[in-house]
Amino acid sequence: MAFPFITSKTIIKIFLLFPILIFFLLSLSNGDEAANTTNEVTNIGAIIDVSSRIGKEEKIAMEIAAENFNNNHSKTHKLFLYFQDPGQDPLQVVSAADELIKEKKVQVILGMNKWEEAALVAAVGNKANVPVISFAAPAITPPMMQQRWPFLIQMANNDSAHIECIAEIVRAYNWKRVIAVYEDDAYGSDSGMLSLLSGALQKFDSEIEYCFLLPPVSSLSNAGGFVLDKLLELQKNTQSRVFIVLQSSMPMVSHLFREAKKVGLVGRESAWIIPESVTSVLDSVNNSVISSMEGALGIKTYYSNAKGYDQLDFWTPESGFSENLVMNKSTEKIAGRLAGPVKRSPKGWAMPTKQKPLIIGVPGRTSFEKFVKVDYSQTPFKYDGWCIEVFEKVRENLSYSLPYKFVPYDGNYPDLVYNVYNKTYDAVVGDITILANRTQSVQFTQPYAASGLSMVVPAKPEGSPWLFFKPFTWNMWGATGIILIYTMLIVWFLEHQFNPAFSGPLKNQIGSTLWFTFSTLFSAQSEKVYSNLTRVVVVVWLFVVLILTSSYTASLSSMLTVLRLQPVEDIEWLKSSNSKVGCDGDSFVMSYLQNVLGFNPSNIIKVTTESDYKGHFENKSIAAAFLELPYEKVFINKYCKGYTTSAATYRFGGFGFVFQKGSPIARDFSEAILRLSEAGILEDLEQKCLTPSHQGSSTPSPTSVWNKAVGLAKYFYNGEISTALERAPSLSHTPDLEDHWSSSRWEEVSTSDIPDNIIQASPPAEIELSSS
Structure with a gap:
């Protein structure tokens, strides 16, 4: 089976098959008896709404088919043939069937263009025990259908293929939200098509935004006004x-189309699928309806001899x-055809205008x-x-062109995003973070910032006159002193009687021994020792x-090169010590600190402005502040x-613009953001707006100091400055030395740039030992 324009000729062709099918069924039931009987008459009942066009065509087709069978x-x-017209009353369908079976003695009933009637x-x-041939099929085939209606024969397929074709059209045009329109019938249902459409659209991440239900046209005195x-x-x-x-x-x-065209819902960015x-009866309506x-x-459904619109x-x-359809002669296919004309692809969305x-x-x-800054003055x-400049x-x-109007919102960020969901705003522009729970209700663009x-x-705090004491604890310093004095006493005891360097007055002996022991920490000694025990x-x-x-x-180097956090160690330390922390009270960060990181709400301080963070730090009211990466920069x-x-351990989706679900503008914005990002424009704009220059003066890092020192040594070694003290009595004669020291080019120097012969080990401490 398939889908395009079926004219009345095609309908007649279809109904020519019905008598053959009926005769086949009757032959199966009557067998040889039917074949040997002369002037056998088969009564066929038809339940058709002859007031409708399709019903009229069906009646004519059946009469032609029966006459053709009888004569030829x-x-x-x-x-x-016996016809019954039940009208729009469901109860009349049952009465009509009873009358055909009991009074007309029909052997088969056919017709019923609605599944509920069938x-x-x-x-x-x-x-x-009378076979029923239905021209209708359910949208979704009920379970146990054959057991429930064993005498029912369907001459139509269900609507699943029809709905799949519609969903494919929606996917092809990348429409994310649609409006389902259906006219209610006497049975008060949509025959399951609404559920079928919803499921098909979900496969392509689309959804039904609104169900536009219309009552039966026969029940309206002013159908045009009601529709409008x-x-x-x-x-x-x-x-x-x-x-x-x-x-x-x-x-x-x-x-529907006449009134929709009046209010601008036909053409431009609107799309209609019928x-x-x-479409089967479009050839019978007047030109005014076609133009609308x-x-x-x-x-x-497509048939090879079908004709219709473009x-x-x-x-x-x-x-x-596919543009060309290859049909298998032995098997009919499901095919869909789009009717036009369509000059361009509509966005399927209420696009903004100047009005x-x-x-x-x-x-x-x-x-x-x-x-973001709003100047209310x-x-x-x-x-x-x-954010405004990025937009x-x-x-x-x-x-x-995209006409727009900014409206300031004096509230928190979650409520601002929710106002897009409830359609107070069409979009939001600002420093809005993309979060998983927000994407369920609104649509974000591609992030324009991490x-x-x-x-x-x-x-x-940097610098301390007692910093050199900190590599060892006081206990360690005490133990070192005790070992030093102990060694001094042993050396004095073993050497003062034989070694002239340790003889003389007691005062000189103690001084020489102390000097000998202490100075071995740094350099070689000229004093000789005579005792092997010494x-x-x-x-x-x-x-x-x-x-x-x-x-x-090693410990001193670590202290000088690693910048420690003081007095904060990590997040767990903050929580265990009940330290106060600050964050933006209008953003999601406050709830994130409570619900995800587990901070006590009483320990979270709401901070309203950038300068307030510095104030809270200075008066010790907070020990740490939690900021998103762009704010931290x-x-x-x-x-x-x-x-x-600290390093950003918890990553989010970035900053993005907010639109309503299904908005094609969000997709266009995402593509534009990617183009600007690839061209480097967004990065340049970030540098210009957020970090135009380093306003604070930072202390050079230990690595940069070391690299500069190495570079300066290389500078001297290569002879760019005379190293002879007599040739350079003062630094005033060293050209641009200060400029070279402060220049950023020293940052690029590494130890691999230094000649091997400039790095030599200091001579080891040497003690002259003489034999006794």
């Missing part, structure tokens, strides 16, 4: 402009869309004004900041000295001397 195919077997007639046929009021209400409350007509009568469709029940439907997409494409479940611009919410108060309000750059990069949570703490003691002492000096040097750039940061 059988002289001994005749077909006799199900009722099938139940009657079950009781009388409903369309105006829909236009006000929805953003999607993709209309999918699931089921509707042709009179209702005529009113079902086979409508211009650009609509129609879906119909063919745009074919669709099959196996191969999807109705895009309403954009902007944070009215921010902690860091470099991102000017009329109209002036909007400035990095303008992106808007300029679009392929179309984001993560960083901890800012005061830096450890030599053993000195060797042990030198081994201890080696361990002490190595440990001291601005803060450290301004107060770089007194603060340091």
